[in-house]
Amino acid sequence: MRTRDFTAAAADTASVGLSLFPLGVSFGVLMVHAGLDWWWATVFTAVIYAGSLEFLLVGLVATVTPLGQIAATALLVNLRHVFYALSFPLRQVRPAGRVYATFALTDEAYALTAGGRARDWSGARILWMQVLCQAYWVGGATAGALAGALVPVTLHGLEFALTALFVVLTIDAWRDLRDLPTPLLAAGSFAAAALLMPGSLLPVAMALFTASLLIRYALRHRRPAPAVPQPASEPVVCGSGLER
Amino acid sequence: MPTPLYLAAAVAVSTAITWGLRALPFAVLGPLRRSSVTRFLALQMPTGIMLILALYTLRDLRPTPWTAMVPTAVALAAAVGLHLKTRNAVISVLGATALHVLLSTFWHAG
Incomplete structure (x- = not known):
């Protein structure tokens, strides 16, 4: 049973691992180039475990930025994780495992379980998936930092692994629904956030996108109603009970 | 040059905030999971969020x-x-x- 969960998780994470590892390598190299000891790359990736924040932190800690500003950056960059609680299958993980499952709820862990894909996964499979994702990331960062400390050669362009990963995840998520308005709303939200609030681009884009989806939902659910006059509307209760 | 104490504090602050943002919403959003709005969002959000992250990189x-x-x-x-x-x-x-x-x-x- 254990082995089967692990094998399944290894297959689940193969593609993500192939982008997390090289990305970790480039993070490790960056840490060493910023003048930090190699093992800080291991500490950052193992303890904080939030990729995009860690990349930003390299520049911030190298110049000894005040902790208050680091806290504000962490809050803004990772605010998007608030939305992942809507669909991440935390209930399938036993209570003791939930501490780690929430700690390791990264973009990649969210993507791998999104769209109902993980509906029939066991708690162990979900946890193994998260452990493996973190292992690729910490392993890559440590290897990169050690290599960067030994060999003074920089490999340009490795950071594109993250872009490629999100492009692939976008296409995969789109294939599940083949719905055009949602990606258009997302691109529009991103463009608006980039123009209006470039300083906190990510959380603003995600908030705008969520708001636009809520408007879309409201419009869609008003359409079939107008023919029949409705009694005063009650709070919507969904009693289908089919969702789990 | 950052001191080890400063670096450890930076790591601690970043970890506490990140973990809080990942764990606390489950307590708040948990009861909302069964509503049809939530299910609509959970279905529609992945494509858009991944696209926003791709653009962000x-x-x-x-x-x-x-x-x-x-x-x-x-x-x-x-x-x-x-x-x-x-x-x-x-x-x-x-x-x-x-x-x-x-x-x-x-x-x-x-």
């Missing part, structure tokens, strides 16, 4: 000079093309990243 790209955009544009086309054709994320991510490393190394040199 490209935020430092500047159109001037246009030659600086070539490695990214080519690698982006390769990632989309490879993935539409092969449906294999491993091939798409590795292929596009390798192409980007090659192009950024030689494009800058040339």
